[in-house]
Amino acid sequence: MKTNEVRTKKHIFGRFDIWTFVTIMGFVIVFIFLLLPLFNIFKTSFISKETGRFSLANYRTFFSKVYYTRAIMNSLIVAIGGTLGSIILGLPLAFFTVRFRIKGRAILSTLAVLSLLSPPFIGAYSWIIMLGQNGFLRRFFLTLGIQLPKIFGPGGIILVYSLQYYPFVFLLASGALSSVDRSLEEAAENLGTRGIRKFFKITLPLIIPSVSAGALIAFMMSLANFGVPMILGRNFHVLPTMAYNIFTSDIGGDVGLASTVSILLILVSTVVLFGQRYLATRRKYTSNLLNRPIVKSLKGWANAGAYFICYLIVAISTLPLAVVVVFSFRKTSGPVFHPGFGLQSYAKVIHDIPKTITNSLTYSITAVILIVIVGTLIGFILTRKSNAASKALDSFLMIPYIVPGTVMGIGFIEAFNHKPIYLTGTATIIIMSYFIRRLPYSVRSSASILKQIDPAMEEAAINLGSKPASTFRKITLPLMVPGIISGALMSWVTAINELSSSIVLYVGKTMTMPVRIYLSVLDGLFGTASALATFLLIATGIALYLVNRFVGLGRETIVG
């Protein structure tokens, strides 16, 4: 008995190794950079501006004015609109490219991913260039006697969201469609169900879980987006823009009310996320990877129709990016474009605001290095050292999925503008906001890579005399490298394109490219905005190319 007790004690002590340290570090990070900011927002939302005491005054103010409550409705309208649009564009594209022989499938899919990963606000202002009051497409159609609908307001926002987020539905639905067991559809045909009816009765129900997962991501992204409604909304406010406007108002920001709006925004996201989870767990189908569907060749009009639809969807979603690149090379003087081409916009950017470029690069690269190190280590404990503590950490790391960037920015300001941690106006605060928002994706991706590495591999190394730390270095890490690199590149793309929290956190000297683009658009400096946006697009394109080289642009890589 006694020897047993001694051994148990020794065992517990023996387990205090590097991984215990990693777990503790994980909790410290989550506590400081996630829970503390959110707790500050929560607390502030219940503090009255007048008395400084606990009260429901902020909530009362919010719910007593239609001006505020309408933002909830508006948010839901554009988010649902964006989601429906994503399904309408993404589902047919997935069906046609997976089930029918469409040439150039790889190009279509790469362009869709490129438009997905480019910053949405670039798409938004590109549509202003095309369809604004003086937009070239609008003028062109007017010469044909067609008056196009206006781009400002909910319609324009939904258009941009749909064209931005449809690749989520496309990627997830493609995966599901290509793994539906062929014999199920054949059985339906054998029983006399064909064509459209077969699609709606058999195929669609089978891929609903994947489509709804893609739709959920589109919804959450649309709900949280800040840049697009800010640029296209005019007087149409949604929750993130409302929170931002109240927080940074010229006539003295109302932190309490901004916090209240933030809490409501988190609440809406949470309800939707858990709603989808609940629905998704009730429908789960296992797929058979051996009996994949046949790719059919279409003929005649049907073939032309399928090609037309696929290429049209991708062309329209890529059009804004092309327009931006073209306009970055237009001759300008100040806000005015002149006929012909030139490099004035680039000269101006490099001469006037080189700092935003270096800022963006240093912040995003620093954040990615942190994300990769911490994400890989935490991913390891989640899969290999699973216990109550690591499970708790995993749950906490769900939080960033439901907290929009604007809210995170407000939380960071509230938490870190006083002692003991004073970070307002520093580069650190922006880097840490990138870090914490992207960390969960990196943790998930490194955990999923690890799940594919047989633990027997590590045991074999230990059995051959290699100690735990050297086993991790010689066996586990090398096997994880391709996954880690692609995860790092994806994180870098989102970090360098990030607007919604850096717009809250930046000061003059820490301005980043996305912030500068946004401000330039507000000032009507489309030339500068286009040149900077082209930089971002090139960066995104290079990252995508590298990801493709390392692991391929699969749906797991993009959706996470």
Place this chain on the structure above:
Amino acid sequence: MATIKLENIGKTFPGVEALKNINEEIKSGEFFTLLGPSGCGKTTLLRTIAGFYHQDSGHIYIEDKLIDDVPAYDRNTGMVFQNYAVFPHMTVFENVAFGLKNRKMPNDEIKKRVAHVLEMARLTGYESRTPDQLSGGQQQRVGLARAMVIEPKVLLMDEPLSNLDAKLRVEMREEIRDIQRELGITTIYVTHDQEEALVISDRIAVMNAGVIHQVGTSWEIYKNPADVFVASFVGETNFLEGEIRGGGAEGVTIIVGKQAIRAKAPAEKLKGKNIRLSVRPEEITLVKNKSENPNSTVLEGKVIKNTFTGPLVRYLVDCGEGTHLVVETHKPEQGSLIEIGTTVFLNIPINSIQCFDPDSGERLR
């Protein structure tokens, strides 16, 4: 080359007692197999010896040295895994050299030893291949070479053949047996395949629910099972239940349904009690008529199923009162299958029948 001693080993996982008081000594150079259905604790025991699990109670000795507190990386055991666990980012050479490098061996020596072991595993010429260029059988040979090159005190094999196809499995088990004999290395081999265990082992431990039911040579385990579990798990057998009527030292009479069967069992102790009989299908022979014979019982029955498997013919015979017996024979008596519905006579030698207590499952001798 080493002995292994397991002393009162116990291990509990949440909700399952995986190992219950295991005691066993494995001799130096012995090929010792842990055989049992999945979840019986055989892999847990192997992994405990390797040091991947730590027993809750009891002690493990290798070469009479207590190794309870020796970490897995210092136990000097060579393990071969079910799914090969060949490092995919290393060549065959690097895989095999891995353990030697951990032991800080000079490069010349490493090259020499790797070359030698690769030759033994018939992998010469494959040094610079990567695992994805190898077949399953070749990968497992790399796994075997990698485990043997470090000259471990014991070789631990966790179902090393179960991922290979049937034909290769038969080839590889011969190879493993030959190499093990040649090196004389103490080996513990885990499998759920009873045929594999019978063919390859010096001794077998049959396990179920965390307990060793019987340890013995293949012959002993098959011909002389210690209890109902071993009789049913190793090989195929017919079970019959009946009541002991009487008899003496030369045999007892047991009433099964309406038939009387003679077997050897302690008659005095068990008179009037129920008993379970086991007889292997290949022990029963088909005879022409019901001629009595002091050393066997002849039963009459009707063929209700006939199966031709190539080398064997199997008959399912209904002897009435729900007594069904499987009979296996090598040469069809009449040059062809006996038709369903034909009346046949089954000869069951007294010595081929084993008796068990129907409640405890224990063998009655």
